[in-house]
Every structure is written in structure tokens, then in C-alpha cells.
Amino acid sequence: MAGKTMTRAELAEAVYQEVGLSRNDSAALVETVLGEVSDALVDGETVKISSFGSFSVRQKGQRIGRNPKTGEEVPILPRRVLVFRPSHVLKDRINK
Amino acid sequence: MTRSELISRVSQRYPELYQREVERVVTTIFDEIAGALARGDRVELRGFGAFSVKSRDARTGRNPRTGEPVDVEAKTVPFFKTGKQLRDRLNGHDGG
Numbered sequence: 001m002a003g004k005t006m007t008r009a010e011l012a013e014a015v016y017q018e019v020g021l022s023r024n025d026s027a028a029l030v031e032t033v034l035g036e037v038s039d040a041l042v043d044g045e046t047v048k049i050s051s052f053g054s055f056s057v058r059q060k061g062q063r064i065g066r067n068p069k070t071g072e073e074v075p076i077l078p079r080r081v082l083v084f085r086p087s088h089v090l091k092d093r094i095n096k
Numbered sequence: 097m098t099r100s101e102l103i104s105r106v107s108q109r110y111p112e113l114y115q116r117e118v119e120r121v122v123t124t125i126f127d128e129i130a131g132a133l134a135r136g137d138r139v140e141l142r143g144f145g146a147f148s149v150k151s152r153d154a155r156t157g158r159n160p161r162t163g164e165p166v167d168v169e170a171k172t173v174p175f176f177k178t179g180k181q182l183r184d185r186l187n188g189h190d191g192g
Binding site: 003 | 142175
């Protein structure tokens with residue numbers, strides 16, 4: 001899909017237009033919102049945003065991977081990964 | 097953490113703002129992301145992650161209870177890829 005890419009700048013502009021705060025405050029708030037979501041996830045919390053979706057952290061065990069180029073076996077260490085589950089509202093909106 | 101907890105955590109960092117302004121900020125952010133995805137656009141938030149949409153072909157699924165085949169229509173689903181900095185923080189490396 002050769003669509004456009006939205007970044008922080010456009011989100012901050014939307015907040016500026018919608019809420020009527022200064023451009024500086026709008027940009028700072030976008031940062032704070034993303035920061036609070038990130039901090040909660042790093043603390044192991046699940047973040048549920050109604051009508052958008054939920055972010056949760058899943059623990060993965062160690063497994064044996066393979067270097068696709070050399071075929072060499074390499075251990076993939078246990079790690080925590082983030083999983084996003086979109087809500088039905090979001091899925092429906094995307095399929096309209 | 098729910099949407100309302102997110103709003104109160106952000107509000108604590110901005111005592112000079114009304115909670116209802118912070119609420120509109122949070123709503124605007126997720127609504128803008130959803131809108132971009134509905135248009136088929138990507139949303140790239142460096143350090144946090146990137147939202148995009150993926151197309152799924154039509155397929156014949158099965159009712160897991162009865163084993164009966166059912167047609168599943170082609171659809172577009174939202175997708176989230178965790179950003180490098182957040183992925184590192186989840187695994188204890190402080191990406192700053």
C-alpha cells in the first residue's frame with residue numbers, strides 16, 4: 001500500500017486544531033501520552049484504550065533460531081514482546 | 097491501564113490543564129491514528145512503534161465447534177510493530 005505516513009508532527013497538529021492548546025503544548029502532550037503508555041507497558045501493565053485496542057506484554061521463552069544466511073543455529077534468548085490487539089470498533093472502521 | 101487512567105496520569109503532569117482538555121487530547125490522538133489506518137495510511141511514531149494495515153485474502157475457514165466450512169471474506173486488519181526503543185526498554189536496556 002503506497003499510502004501516506006502520519007508522524008508525531010501531524011498528531012501534534014491535530015491536537016492543536018482540535019483542543020486549542022498552543023503548538024508547543026500540543027507536541028509535548030503527544031509525547032507525554034506516548035511516554036505514559038510506554039512506561040505502563042515497561043512496568044508490565046496492559047494498556048486498554050476503549051474503541052481502539054489493547055497493548056499487552058508477553059513473555060517469550062528461549063528457542064533455537066537459525067541464521068538464515070549461514071544456516072547456523074543461534075539461541076534466541078527469553079524476551080518480552082509487545083502485542084497489540086485491535087478492538088472490534090477499530091477493525092470495523094478499517095473495513096468500511 | 098485504561099483510557100481514563102491514562103488521562104489522569106497525563107493530567108497529573110499538567111496541573112495547569114483541565115482534565116477535560118487532556119481527555120480531548122487523548123481522544124484526538126487515538127482517533128487520528130484510527131482515521132489514518134482507515135484511509136490505508138501508516139502511522140510512524142519513532143521510538144514507540146508503527147501502525148499499519150495489512151490485507152488478508154478471502155479464505156475458507158472452519159467453524160471450530162462443528163468443523164463446518166465457512167467462507168471468510170477478504171479484509172484489512174490493523175497491525176502494530178513495536179519501535180526499537182520501546183522493545184529495548186521492555187527488555188531492560190534503557191534506550192534513553
